[in-house]
Amino acid sequence: MTGRSVVVLGGGVGGLVAANELRRRLDPRDRVVLVEREARHVLQPSLLWLMAGRRRREQIERPVRSLLARGVELVAAEVRAIDPLARQIETSAGVVSADALVVALGAELAPEAVAGYRDAALNFFSPDGAAACARALESFRGGRVVVAVSALPYKCPAAPYEAALLLDDELRRRGMRGASQVDLFTPEPQPMPVAGPVMGAAVVGLLEAKGIRFHPRSPIECFEPATAELVLADGTRAGYDLLAAVPPHRAPAAVRGSDLANEAGWIPVDRTTMQAAHERVYALGDVTTITLTNGKPLPKAGAFAHAQALVVAREIAGAFAGRSAPTGFDGVGFCWVETGAGRAAFAAGNFFAEPDPTLDLRQSARVWHAGKVLFERAWIGNSVERRLARAGLIAGGRLAGFRVTL
Ligand SMILES: Cc1cc2nc3c(=O)[nH]c(=O)nc-3n(C[C@H](O)[C@H](O)[C@H](O)COP(=O)(O)OP(=O)(O)OC[C@H]3O[C@@H](n4cnc5c(N)ncnc54)[C@H](O)[C@@H]3O)c2cc1C
Incomplete structure (x- = not known):
């Protein structure tokens, strides 16, 4: 043969x-x-x-x-x-x-699909855009930070929420949170709608605890870099000093x-x-x-x-x-939600459960953040680091009751 x-x-x-x-x-x-x-x-x-x-x-x-x-x-x-x-x-x-x-x-990321996106927004879904965002933070001296979802669908339903929480954390670390406001705009009715209302409320709770203003049901019509504003479908305008936005996908x-x-x-x-x-x-x-x-x-x-x-x-x-x-x-999956200050929440669930996905959310803690770091090392570390991280992740995953197959 x-x-x-x-x-x-x-x-x-x-x-x-x-x-x-x-x-x-x-x-x-x-x-x-x-x-x-x-x-x-x-x-x-x-x-x-x-x-x-x-x-x-x-x-x-x-x-x-x-x-x-x-x-x-x-x-x-x-x-x-x-x-x-x-x-x-x-x-x-x-x-x-x-x-x-x-x-x-x-x-594929399609920045050109929403007018003004390319010139207005820091695209943290790409390596260049994420690095540009880090540079913008270096020179940021306070003001309005906006995280926006420019269109649906997008990958990683938690990403914009994690971005807002991490930017909030970074402003705190740099002593600028008092002089800043953080807003999150999305067309979605709640965070991660597929995961159901309990998960949505939990993520809203994480945002509220940090004073991040959440604007659901806010589809974006376009971005206007000349005036540093985003324009919602209903004509409302919101200004920004630093804009990190999820790009359209196709x-x-x-x-x-x-x-x-x-x-x-x-x-x-x-x-x-x-x-x-x-x-x-x-x-x-x-x-x-x-x-x-x-x-x-x-x-x-x-x-x-x-x-x-x-x-x-x-x-x-x-x-x-x-x-x-x-x-x-089998539709089983898990995800970390970075919440800042070296902590993360963790959700695991069955998305094929009927009539709705069933998810178990573990509260924000250092151990979940450590799990994500371990995952990163298991995936991308040098070969020794990868072997050690894999072993730790699989053992930790068993203890926590989730499945890891790397
Ligand atoms: C900021 C961010 C945070 C995320 N966090 C998480 C998380 O915590 N947990 C999680 O589960 N997921 C997360 N994700 C999502 C996750 O990264 C994607 O869902 C995952 O990478 C999808 O895997 P994939 O193999 O389908 O596609 P990809 O990993 O995107 O791979 C597609 C590959 O195809 C190649 N390609 C595309 N077109 C062509 C072409 N025409 N010719 C040749 N090659 C081509 C690309 O270069 C790429 O390497 C995150 C994503 C982002 C952007």
Whole structure:
């Protein structure tokens, strides 16, 4: 038997996990190929620390190649077009064919989609924008700090709330909180609506405890850098001295232009197997769309991309071996909510629970912040640090009753 070829598109959280797990599970004669356009992988949860000036860029990124298991072939190229029927991919380095295809291209940031965003806002969802935010904080001498969600959907439902709490904390540390005001504007009716009213109220409580003014149901029409104002859909204007804003998101162009995408551009998948509409074509992570029983979409989060990548690797290994995979994606996920002062809250839950996701929120404490630092080291540290952090995280996770599979 000659070897088969699995091609993974995208070397972010989901793509890296999928490629490494496939390499571990498949016959050595089978090829695992990963196509990624960036030379370096950035750990996105750490962008919040970069934004607050608590990390330098080189501390939160690593060469993609260094995070791949031996035997995974890396194609450093841009994916230009995907033909899911033929399982053929056009890249800037030529055409690649696959016996099984995994699309893990994430969500693309589209700053130009809301007028004025590009000139007005610090985009803390990108490494350059987060670093620019840290520099802006250095010269900030007090005033109105605004965190804004410019459009829905966006990845990591907790990120704007963590950003506001971390900026508040940074102002306190620098002795400027008394001379400043922190506001958060979002089109959402509450923080993390998919997680239900209890979680929303808990996050609002965290904001209120720090005096952060929360403005839900505030869709943004445009930003006006000339007057340093944001304009809401109802015409209300709000001024700012420092504006950190979540940019609009969309599916990557290669996906939007393919038969894989729905009208909104995202890839619908079977929520258990992560299979797309075409045979032996899977998609995972932020590029997918999964509708929950309550009609809301599964959030775009690394924890889900990670778990789905393990499922996809098992599915493909099972399909190649002619047997079905034992377990599918179960909608279980967890997330930290950085609250500042070296603390974080922690939520874990089952998003496939019916009729609504069930979530357990642990109160803000130093131990959860330490868990997130450990996670960062487990993902992006040097190899010794990674092994130690993984062991600590898995042991800590078991004690706390959550699951960690790195
Ligand atoms: C500020 C911030 C904080 C976050 N915090 C958390 C958190 O605490 N917990 C959590 O679970 N999630 C968090 N997330 C979300 C998490 O990072 C994403 O959900 C996760 O990275 C999604 O994984 P993915 O593999 O689907 O996509 P990504 O990790 O985004 O990877 C997509 C990859 O595809 C590549 N790519 C895209 N288009 C092309 C192309 N045309 N050709 C070649 N390569 C291409 C990209 O370069 C990228 O490497 C956070 C995100 C941000 C921005």
